[in-house]
Amino acid sequence: IAGITQAPTSQILAAGRRMTLRCTQDMRHNAMYWYRQDLGLGLRLIHYSNTAGTTGKGEVPDGYSVSRANTDDFPLTLASAVPSQTSVYFCASSLTRADTQYFGPGTRLTVL
Amino acid sequence: SQQGEEDPQALSIQEGENATMNCSYKTSINNLQWYRQNSGRGLVHLILIRSNEREKHSGRLRVTLDTSKKSSSLLITASRAADTASYFCATDENQGGKLIFGQGTELSVKP
Numbered sequence: 001i002a003g004i005t006q007a008p009t010s011q012i013l014a015a016g017r018r019m020t021l022r023c024t025q026d027m028r029h030n031a032m033y034w035y036r037q038d039l040g041l042g043l044r045l046i047h048y049s050n051t052a053g054t055t056g057k058g059e060v061p062d063g064y065s066v067s068r069a070n071t072d073d074f075p076l077t078l079a080s081a082v083p084s085q086t087s088v089y090f091c092a093s094s095l096t097r098a099d100t101q102y103f104g105p106g107t108r109l110t111v112l
Numbered sequence: 113s114q115q116g117e118e119d120p121q122a123l124s125i126q127e128g129e130n131a132t133m134n135c136s137y138k139t140s141i142n143n144l145q146w147y148r149q150n151s152g153r154g155l156v157h158l159i160l161i162r163s164n165e166r167e168k169h170s171g172r173l174r175v176t177l178d179t180s181k182k183s184s185s186l187l188i189t190a191s192r193a194a195d196t197a198s199y200f201c202a203t204d205e206n207q208g209g210k211l212i213f214g215q216g217t218e219l220s221v222k223p
Contacts, residue, residue, distance in 0.1 A: 033210075033211075035213075040215070041215065042200070042213050042214060042215035042216055043155075043213040044213075045210060045211070048210060058210065059212075090154055090155070092154075092155075097210065098142055098143070100145065100157045100160055101145075101155075101157065101202075101211060102157065103147075103154035103155040103156070104154055105153060105154050106152075106153070106154050
């Protein structure tokens with residue numbers, strides 16, 4: 001792995017289903033983030049983690065949960081997907097929370 | 113709420129011309145960053161300017177920061193078709209460390 005990766009690349013999901021988006025980085029960055037990007041709304045922060053074992057809520061956390069069991073992984077879970085969660089999701093990481101962020105390639109999620 | 117707001121929302125220029133994009137923000141900051149996003153891809157960091165800096169250069173990029181006006185500009189000189197992308201500014205709202213992104217400027221450089 002070089003940098004930050006996300007999986008899956010894209011997913012179509014029925015409403016009400018549970019879904020976990022995966023994010024892994026190999027840069028030993030302390031901070032990680034999840035954003036959603038919607039047309040006309042830019043990037044909005046969902047959840048973040050300043051260091052392994054800690055998480056925090058961003059601008060639009062409702063309907064999403066995260067965990068940070070180790071430094072490398074930061075999965076985002078939709079417990080019961082709704083159509084309004086259709087979006088492109090980006091994971092990012094930075095050495096510390098105020099540093100340059102490095103973004104993954106994104107996951108395009110469609111909830112029907 | 114959006115911290116950074118870019119202006120213009122869209123910009124179309126000819127190859128070789130300069131492109132200027134502006135960003136305004138609302139609160140005190142530690143730094144302001146500019147990112148680029150090609151269609152369908154993730155964001156790529158371009159440049160970071162700290163609150164005690166007024167101007168910074170990186171190749172064909174020039175960024176200015178005016179903390180009294182709470183604004184920044186990104187200048188791309190001698191633009192190329194490959195510069196076609198969306199450009200976002202991001203600030204750490206209230207110096208809290210979390211980045212808040214603007215809605216971006218969509219730049220189109222025509223060959």
